[in-house]
Structures are given as structure tokens and as C-alpha cells.
Amino acid sequence: MSVAADTVEGFADYGPYKTWYRVTGDLDAGPLPLVIAHGGPGCTHDYVDSFKELSAKGRAVIHYDQIGNGRSTHLPDKGGDFWTVDFFLGELDNLLDHLGIRSRYALLGQSWGGMLGSEHAVRRPAGLKALILANSLASMDLWVAGAAQLRAELPAEVQEALDRHEAAGTTQDPEYLTASRVFYDRHVCRVTPWPDEVARTFLAVESDPTVYHTMNGPNEFHVVGTMRNWTVIDRLPNIEAPTLVFRGAYDEATPECVQPFIDRIPSVESEVFPQSSHMPHVEEKDACLARVEAFLRKHDG
Template sequence: MVETREGFSPYGESRTWYRVTGDLGSGRLPLVVAHGGPGCTHDYVDSFKDLAAGGRAVVHYDQIGNGRSTHLREKSPDFWTVNFFLGEMEALLAHLGIAGRYALLGQSWGGMLGAEHAVRQPAGLRGLIIANSPASMPLWVAGASKLRAELPAEVEETLDRHENAGTTDHPDYVAATDIFYARHVCRIQPYPAEVQRTFDAMADDPTVYHAMNGPNEFHVIGTLKDWSVIDRLPQIAVPALVLRGAHDEATEECVQPYLDMIADVRGHVFADSSHMPHVEERADCMRVVEGFLSGLESPPATGD
């Protein structure tokens, strides 16, 4: 049985809930997992704890505003910024005593946050995994528009009509959204329990998601709508692994800048996945990620 421990990391007047699976003192490179959203919880990326079976500590946390961390429903949209969440991550690394040596995996929005973290070249970052993440939100929206055009005509019409009317909480709109999600977010239906827990938590408190993103994955009207990291990607100085699913809402076009502009980068596409290969092709995803992390721990090859 792999040991686990939970706790809270202070950040200003708030607290960040975290869980460590495995032993941070094992000597293996610890992995920190940043969940998506913005506004999700750790639950749907819980499967990455599988990587602790080989002695690697895996850190999950709920970003503030979500899950088991402090909720701030009263905050206005301008409170929720990239810099706020970067500061939270840095506080967690310091609290756990791993700021000097760690790898970071960010899924979806977590990968956007991971890229923002990496371009600042933190001294302790040893490797970055960007999973199912866009390099810019305009590219994300352009890709989503193409995917929407492939939906049945009546579904796309329902989406357009309610978005134009501002009635995105209408049951017909929600049902049409679910059709897109079943194709491009998670193709396992019904959702596995850990994925459903995240969606339930977001429905209970959508403060962060609505402020930064919008009502759903493809109608982006929040504060992140113009976000891009493309021009700063050459500043990432650590090895990177970029993952996506063949049916992903993170389309090839919105992921490509990572592959083109990070100096030391490799990519992998999961043929039978959409936005959650860690759920849809769990074992294969863990194999790919562990292979990358093990490579970071291997000593460099030397010539004769």
C-alpha cells in the first residue's frame, strides 16, 4: 500500500488543500499535478497517483476557489488571474519543501499554468508535461469552432441560438453541450466517478470557471479569452512532453506551438482518447508519462 497524506498550504488568507501519494523523501523526482478548468478539482486527474507505485511521490492539489481548498464566491472576475494561481503553486512547492527539485504536469488549464510557470525558469523545475492544453485561447476557440461544425446541424443550431440569446443555462443548451463533451472531453460514457465528482463540484461553485473561461469549454467569454503564451515559449529551458488525444478539444493547431517553439520537446497523441487520456487510456498514459519522468532522472550518457 502506497502511503498518502493530506494537508493545507497557506496562501494569503486562503488555504490550498493537497495530497501527497508516496514519499517525498524517496529520492525520486516528485511530480506535482495541476488540474484544469480554471475551476475544476483534482478528482478527474486522480489517476496520476498510479505513478507513485514505483516510488515516485505524486502531489495533487485543489486550486483555491475549488474542491477542498478555500472558496471565494464573493470575488469579482478581476481577482482570478494567472499570477494569483502561479503564486499559489509557488507557495505549495515551498510548503512541501520541494521547490528545489520537482517535475510539473498540467492538464488543460493546468498545462497553460505550467507553461506560464516554466517560462519564468524556476530553478527547481526539472521537467514539464503539458497535457491537452492550448498555447493560446484564440487558437483553442478556433479549433472548437471547427469541432462544433462537425456536430449534427440541430445541435449546432441549439448552441448558437442560446449563446446569441444569453440563455446558456437552458436545459436544451446543456444537453447540446453534453453531446460535444461526449465526443471531445471524455469519451467514456457515463463519466467515471472521479470525472463526475469534478463536474459536480464545478456545478456547485462555478465562480472561477465562469470568471476566467465561460459557461462551457467552447464558449469562452471569460478573462482568459485573449490569453497566449506563444511568444514566450522559447524561454522554457527544461525538457517538455506535450500530450493530446486524437479526438481532443485541444486540437492539433492549438497544441502545435508548444512543439514548434520549446527547444527540448517531444509529443505524443493517444489514438483512442479525447481530452482525458489519463482516464480514457489510463495505463498507456501512465506508461508514457513515467517514461518521460524516468528519463529526467537518468544520468546523461557519456562518450568513451
């Protein structure tokens, strides 16, 4: 799939900070502009870059790096009282205003981006015409339980290394990182070696892990950050926008993580990509992009 020729990059001022963004395609074209909220918290737009290919259908696609990450303002001295859901919701609203699309847009949130997307949607913004929750979760308790289940299926020596280093607080030890990669190769991205755009995101997190370590923890399955008790389950009936929920069959976002979305959002569709884990947009790119485009096309009017 090709990409629209017109691409614009810029920065949106959010208080004293700057949010980097890129628009691929024409914001004034007919289809709903699609905003992509990346995961983490604390990743970058790179690993979800493939969604820009939807611009080939005439749809503007907006990527941005959330503050603290990528090309946006970095704030390594800020702590848990600063990095909050409300802060990132305000940044998203600010970006919509900056681009002049608050009255009509679609939002795709991947993983943590889906958590942010659900928090955005339960507030019933009038301009949100379609919502996509990709490889996401309705509560951190469900995520942690799912991660424990998947972790218990790892080889015994891998589990032993993880347990030992977590007990000792040595989660940056090379042995621990190697053991963690076994989980990632099964349940985060099953394409090995990782494509360049995926590797770039993980290198970016490694270079400045402030947001990720503060809100999540050292990795995907040892969640000890400020989001540990987060849930949106009881508020999901408030979502008015038609919603597509999807995950991969090998996803760290287990079926239990996404089921509340399916059960409680009034207008919802769901999909499971059979050869994917946490990144169908990489692992089964063509099928994933086609499913997203088909869903959005129904709501472009």
C-alpha cells in the same frame, strides 16, 4: 497499477486562504516528485486522480485543488480582477515551498493546468526538472478556432440549439446543457457513462462555477471570460525544462493548439493517444501513465 501506501493530506496557507493538497508516496524518495495541476480554470483534482498510480514506481505524486475549487478556500464573491494567472502562479510557488520541493520537482499541467504550467516554466524556475503539458493550449485564439471547427461537425440540431441559447443568453437552459453534452462526449471524455472521478469534478464546478465562469465562460467552446485573449506563444522559447506534450486524437485541444509547444520549446517530445479525447489519463489510462513515467524516468537523475 497499485498506489503507494503512504498518503498525506493537508492545507498550505496562501495568505488568508488555504490550498488543500494530497501527497501519495514518499517525498524523500529518489524519483522526481510530480505535481499535478488540474484544469478548468475552476475544476478539481478528482478527474486527474489516476496520476497517483505513478506512486507505485516510487514517485511521490502531489495533487491539489486550486483556490476557489474543491477542498480549498472558496471565494464566490471575487471577480475577474482577483482570479488571475499571477494569483495561481503564486499559489503553486507557495505549495512548492510548503512541501519543501522547490529545488527539485516535475510538473504536469492538464488543460488549463498546462497553461499554468507553461506560464510557470517560462519564468525558468531552477527546480523544475521536467514539464508535462497534457491536452493543453498555447493560445486561447487557437483554442476558440479549434472549438469552432469541432462544433461545426456536430449534428445540425445540436448546433442550432447552441446558437439559439447563446444568442439569448440562456446558457443554463436544460436544452443548451443537453446539446453541450454532445460536444463533451465527443471531445472531452469519450468514456460513457463518465467515470465517478470525472463526474465528481463536473458536479463540483456546477456547485461553485465562480472561477470557471469568470476566467473561461459557460462551457469549453463558448469562451467569453477573462482568459479570452491569453497566449504564451512568444514566450515558449524561454522554457528550459525538458517537456512532454500530449493530446488525444479526438481532443478539444486540436493539433493547432499544441503545435506552438512543439515548434518553440527547445527540448520537447510529443505524443498523440489514438483512442482518446481530452482525458487520455482516463480514456487510455495505462498507455498514458506509462508514457508519462517513461518520460520522467529519463530526467530523475
